[in-house]
Amino acid sequence: MTAQPRDGTQTEQPRMTTAFAGRHVLVTGASRGIGWAVARAFAAQGAILSLCGRDANLLEQRRTALAGRHAAFVADLTDPAAAARIVELAIAAQGPLDVLVNNAGYGASQPFAKMASEHWDQMLAVNLSSVFHVTRAAIGGMLARKQGRIVNIASTAGLTGYAYVAAYVAAKHGVVGLTRALAREYASQGITVNAVCPGYVDTEMTAATIDTIVRKTGRSAEEARAELAKSNPQGRLIQPEEVADAVLWLAGDAAGSVTGQCIAIAGGEVMP
Numbered sequence: 001m002t003a004q005p006r007d008g009t010q011t012e013q014p015r016m017t018t019a020f021a022g023r024h025v026l027v028t029g030a031s032r033g034i035g036w037a038v039a040r041a042f043a044a045q046g047a048i049l050s051l052c053g054r055d056a057n058l059l060e061q062r063r064t065a066l067a068g069r070h071a072a073f074v075a076d077l078t079d080p081a082a083a084a085r086i087v088e089l090a091i092a093a094q095g096p097l098d099v100l101v102n103n104a105g106y107g108a109s110q111p112f113a114k115m116a117s118e119h120w121d122q123m124l125a126v127n128l129s130s131v132f133h134v135t136r137a138a139i140g141g142m143l144a145r146k147q148g149r150i151v152n153i154a155s156t157a158g159l160t161g162y163a164y165v166a167a168y169v170a171a172k173h174g175v176v177g178l179t180r181a182l183a184r185e186y187a188s189q190g191i192t193v194n195a196v197c198p199g200y201v202d203t204e205m206t207a208a209t210i211d212t213i214v215r216k217t218g219r220s221a222e223e224a225r226a227e228l229a230k231s232n233p234q235g236r237l238i239q240p241e242e243v244a245d246a247v248l249w250l251a252g253d254a255a256g257s258v259t260g261q262c263i264a265i266a267g268g269e270v271m272p
Contacts, residue, residue, distance in 0.1 A: 019252060021046030024094045026087070028077060028134060029104035031058045033203030034153055037240035038101055038247050043068055045248065050090035050097075052077070052104070069094075077104050078125040083133035096145060099251045100138045102131040103153040105171075106205055109164040109212065123167035128174040135182070139191075146190040149251040152179050153243070154195040154262060156270045172197075176262050183260030192259035194250045199266030200228045202237040234267035 025042045029035040030051035039049055039062065049070040053059045056074045063072040071093045075082040091097055105127040110119050131152055142148030157165065158172035176195055183193040200206050206228065213224035229236050243265055249255055250263075264270045 019045040019248075020099075022048065023098040024048045024050065024090075024096060025099040025101065025251070026050040026052065026090050026097055026134075026138070027101045027103060028052045028130070029153075030072075031055055031062050033205060034198070034201060034240045034243050035101075035103040036062060037244040038103060039066065041241070041244040041248050042099075042251075043070065047099070048094050050094050052086055052090075077130035077134055080133045083130065084137040087134060087137035091141060097138055097141055097148070099149045099151070100135065101151050101153070101247060101251075102134055102175075104130050104134075105153070107155075107157075107165060107168040107209070109209075110167070111164055112166045115167065120167045124171045124174070127168060127171035128178070131175055131178060135178075139182075139186075142191050143186070143189055148191040150182070150191065150193040151247050151250050152193070152195040153247075154179070154197045156197050156199045156264055156266050158195070159197050159262065159264060159270045159272050179262060180260045187259055192250070192255065194255075194259060195262040196243055196246045196250070197262050197264045197266070197270070197272075198238050198243050199232050199264070199269050200237050201243060202239055206237065232267035232269050236267070238265055238267070 020042055025047045027035055027039045027049065030039045031053040039051055043049055043066040049066065051059055051063055051070065051072045052075060054074060054076065059072045059074060063070050071090065073086045073089055075086045077083045108123065135150060152175050154175040155172040157169045158176040161169055179193050179195040186193065210221055210224045213219060214221055246263055246265055250258060262272060264272055
């Protein structure tokens with residue numbers, strides 16, 4: 001069975017396997033876009049999921065849409081206490097944590113000379129500090145068991161610069177740096193830490209970017225979408241399922257020797 005994305009390409013639905021049978025996977029930002037694609041992919045391979053997000057109704061819809069014993073938790077992960085509590089609740093409900101996917105985040109633009117301090121603080125809180133808070137809460141259990149997989153969803157913005165999104169770029173560079181530091185710190189402890197760095201992905205966040213371009217430039221939505229797709233040498237937007245496939249590999253047994261890597265999924269736009 002296939003889904004038909006807006007760019008016309010065919011995207012395969014996750015095939016049911018047992019590669020992650022019985023493994024507990026916590027996915028933040030799980031109700032939309034990349035996070036939802038990741039959750040679906042892990043569920044299709046037998047994982048036990050803890051889904052975390054802010055939209056309680058949508059999160060519950062997502063949980064019930066997945067076959068299996070899964071849990072959903074609502075939290076603002078920019079709050080250190082809330083992040084720690086969610087990890088605690090997830091482990092109590094679903095057992096020790098095997099895989100953490102830090103996906104929560106969003107992007108917004110402001111010209112640097114006019115950037116409000118509040119915008120800067122919010123971009124770092126949502127895109128970087130949330131990763132710190134959740135990972136810090138989860139790492140103790142992984143260390144005690146001498147095993148774990150952490151996959152951070154960064155961005156090509158963590159590998160290069162883009163105009164008008166300085167705060168977002170700084171935050172995603174921080175995620176890349178944190179990934180590499182933790183990979184080195186825990187390499188001998190049975191824990192791998194990696195990141196995937198997508199370009200423009202066909203998600204709600206990119207749709208909001210297109211809306212902003214339309215509003216500020218007067219271009220049509222089709223023209224704005226084509227402009228974003230041009231940044232990818234393949235001339236298209238990335239599909240969320242493509243990102244999910246990379247996350248599955250990094251979390252799986254075959255990638256046991258892969259750590260500290262920040263993999264660009266961008267059709268050749270960035271080659272770190």
